[in-house]
Amino acid sequence: MTALDVTGLTVDFPQPGGRPFRAVDRVSFSLRAGRTLALVGESGSGKSTVVRALSRLVTPTEGEIRLDGARRTRGADYRRAVQMVFQDPFASLNPAHTIGHHLHRPLLAGGKARRGADVQRKAEELLRSVNLTPPADVARKRPHELSGGQRQRVAIARALAPGPQVLLADEPVSMLDVSIRLEILGLLDRLKDERGLALLYVTHDLATARHFSSEVMVMYRGEIVERGPSDEVILAPRHPYTQLLASAATGSGVSREEARAARAARLAARARRDAERREIVVGDGCRFRPRCPLAMDACARRPPEAEVGPGHRALCWLPAGAGTAGSTNSCA
Amino acid sequence: MNDSATHHSATENSTANDMVLRAEHIDVAYEGYGGARPTRAVRDVGFELRRGELLGIAGESGCGKSTLAYAVARCLQPPARLTAGSVIFHARDGGETDLLALEGEALRAFRWNKLSIVFQSAMNALNPVTRVGRQFDDIFRAHRPGMSGPERRERARALLDMVGIDPARIRAYPHELSGGMRQRVVIAMALALEPEVVIMDEPTTALDVVVQREILDEVERLREELGFSVVFITHDLSLLLEISDRLAVMYAGGIVEYGPCERIAAGAGHPYTQGLLRSFPELTGERRALRGIPGSPPDLRGELTGCPFADRCERAFEPCRTVAPRPVPLPGGGYAACHLHDPDHIAAAAGPLHEGSQS
C-alpha cells in the first residue's frame, strides 16, 4: 500500500538578480506504509528541501504529491497525515512552553482530543510511547530541563500527535550525542512498525541509513543520483558519487594499516584542486562531472537513470552503457 | 606502569626525550551563578603527548574534553578556571616550560610558536573583512617581527600551498572560500610558526564527510612531513580509531580508558568505551541489533560517589556505586578505570572481562 507518491518534485528558490536556484530537480519516489526510505546526501544537496516541500513549508515549483492516490496537499487532512521531526531538538521546542503544551496543541489542532482531562491523558500516552516516564512529570517540565535525547523524543511525540501516516525525519540524530543516536533511531524504527508509518529518514550517515532502512536514495545537488535496496546501494555503489561517499565514511571496520594505505591512495588519486572544482557550475550535464574521476565527454549531457540491478538505478552514463559508445564516438 | 596507575593519569613509562607535553592532575571548575555549586568539568585528569603522535580524546558533549584541551592551552575563559594541576612542555631542544606559570607576553608568544589550537568553529572565526593573506601577515608581524614584507607573503603562499589551496587564493576574502577551504586556511594558520603541538577541537565536525576525509588526510600528511604532535578532540570514536596513535576516552570529566588505538579497537576494557564503539554501526559489516547507551551522564556539580558510569552500565556490580574505580593497567597497554579489571573487586564480577568481539 502506497502512502505518499512524489513525482517530478522541483523546488526553485529565487535569487537576487539572477536565475532561480534549483534546490530540488525532478525528484520522484514513493513512501510506503511500514517501510523506511533513507535519503542520503551532504549539506546543500537539497535533501532538507525535499522534506520541507513534503511538509508544505516550501511550495514546490513543479511536481505532484499524492497522498493515498489523492492530490490534496492543501487541506488539514494532509497536514495531519504528514508530520516531520526536525534536526535540532534544541531549536524545535519552544523555550517558553512546557512539554505538555507541545503535545496539547497538535492534539487539539488536529482534533484528536478534547480540552481538559482527555488531552492530558492522550499527551501522557504519547510521552509513554516515546519512553519518557513518568509522563506526568515530564509534561510539566520545560525544554531546557531535558537532555538532547529527551527533547528529540518529545519532538517525535509531537509529530505523532496528529496521528500521521507519513513521518519525515530530517537528520533526527545528527545533533545528538553518539551514545543516544541508536536509541532514537531504534525508537523511530519501532514506532514505524507499531503504527505502520511510512518513514523518510534523511541523513548524511551511510551506516545508519543502511541499518535502518530498506531502501536508500542518494542525492547530489538536487538530483537523486542513485537509488535501490540499501545493501545494494551502500555495499555495491554504482554511481561515482556514492562510491566517493562510501570511501570517505568512517567505521568501515578497517585496521589502521589499511586506513593508512587507503589514505595514501586517496591522496595520490585526488586532483590537487579538488576543493575548488566542486564549486564549478555545470550547465545541463551531470552535476557531479567536475569532481568525477571517471568523467568523459558524454557527461556534458544529462545522464539517464540506468537500471544496474533489481530495483537499483544510477543516474550515470557509465552503467547506462552509452558512456562507452559516447567516448568511442568522440575518439573516432 | 604500575606506579602510574596510582593516579588518574595517562602517563606511561617513556623517556623525557620523546615527550612533548605532560599534563597531570588537571582540575577545571565552572563557577556557579548566584551561589550555585560549581560544575567540576574536568576531574584529576592527566595525559602525556609524545613527539609526532596523534592523541585522540573521545567523549560526548559535556564530558570535559574541550575544557581539558583549553585548560592545557591556557585558553579557559571565566567562569571556567583551572583549580589544580600542572602542564609541562618539553621543547625539542630539551628545555622545559611550566605552562601554568606563563603570563602575559610569554604566554602569548608560547601559544603560537610552540602550541597552537584549532577551535571547533574556527573556520567561521576568520575575520570576514580582511583578505586571507592579511590574516597570515598579522600572525607574522606579531610573532616574527624580523620578517620582511615579501618574506611574509612568500611564507603565507607556501602555507596555503601546503594545505592544498591555490596560493593565488591569498587575495581571497573568507566568504569567497567554501567551509572546507576555510578550515584548511585555519589549519595553515595554526601551522604558520611551526608549532610542536597542535590542539584540534572537533576540526571537521561541521563539514561534510567527503571534505572531512580530505582534511584529515591533509593533517596526517602534514604531520608525517613536519613532525608535530596533535591532540585531536572529537565525539567520533570511529574516526579516532582510524587516525590516532593513542586514545583517551573521557566520561563525566575523567579519562575512563586510555591506551594504544590498536588495543582499544581490538578489545575495549571499559564498558563505556564498549558502548560507544557499539554506537557506531559499521558501514559494511553484518546487520545486527543496534543499541546505544541508555540514560544520560551524571550531574557534574558536586562530588560523584563510586563510578560515574555505574547508573548506565549494564555490568555494574556491588562496589561500582560506592567505590571510585582506579585506573587498572590492561594487557596491550594503557588502562581502564573500571572495577571489572581490578583484582581487588574482580571476584565479585561475573562474566568475562571483555565483551565478545569488538571488531
Add this chain to the structure above:
Amino acid sequence: MTATLPTATPAAPERAAGLGLLRLALRSRRLALGLGVLAVFALTAVIGPWLAGDPDAVSVDLGQAPSGAHWLGTTQTGQDVFAQLVVSARGTLVIGAAAAVIATVVSVVIGIGGGFLGGVADETLSLISNVFLVIPGLPLVIVVAAYVKGDGVLSTVLVIALTSWAASARVLRAQTLSLRGRDYVLAARVYGEKRWRIVLVEILPNELAIIVSQFIHAVIFAVLTQAGLAFLGLADPAYLTWGTMLYFAQNAEALTGGAWWWFVPPGLCIALLGAALSLVSFGLDEVLDPRLRTRRPRKGAR
C-alpha cells in the same frame, strides 16, 4: 530504552516560580535598587495625595524656604511644594505609564504583525514606522501638542505615544523575522496551528523580555517628554505633574529668584525616576542574560 527523569520535582511549581522570581530579582543589586526606588514612587503616587493635603491650598506663607511647617517650602502664591510634589508623582506616573502602554501596544501590533505576515503587509507597516522614525521627534511633539493644547491629559498621552512607538516596532519586527523561521514555529505550522495562535502563543512569549525592556524605555521617554512639554507650556497646566511644577517655577522666576526648593525637588524626582527605570532595565538584562553578570576574579585563579 526508557529515559527516566528524576522524580524529585517540586510539588507546587507556581509558588516556586514566584519565589524564584524574587530570588532572581535580589541576585542583581541594580534590579533590587531600581525596583525599590520605583516602589517608593508608586506608593507615593497611590496613597500620597490623600496624606499630603491639598496642593492648591494657598497659605499666607509666600515663597518660604523649607521649614517645619512646609518641609519643602512654599511657592510664590503660598502653596506647599511638598504636597505638590507628592500629588505630581501620580500625574507623572499616570502619563508615563499610559503613554508607554499605548506606544508598546502599537509597536507590538505593527512590529510583530509586519514581521510575521511578511510581503506587502510588512512593506506597508515598515514604511509607516520608518516615516515616524525619520520625523524629528520633539518638533513633531511640539507641533501636535500646540495644535491640541488644552484638550487635557489624554491628548498629551496620545501625542507622546504617537511619537515613541516606531523604534520599538522596528526592533520587534527584526526579532519576529528571526523567530518566524525557528524550528518550533515551523513545527507549529506543520501540525496546522492557526496563524494568530502561532503569533500569540509561539512567538509573543519569546519576545516578552524585549517588550518589557522597550516598555521601560518608553516610560522613561514619556516622563521626560511630558516634563519637556509641560516646561514649554504645551501641557494642560491644570493637571499637576513634575513638569508643570517646573513650568510654574520658571514662570515665577524661581530660578533667578533663588527659590531652589521649588524647582530642585521636581527635577530631582524626574532624574531619580529615570535612573530607577534604567536600573530595572539593566538589572533585568543582567538577570536574564548570564553573560552580563559581573564576575569578580578570584585570587589564585589561573
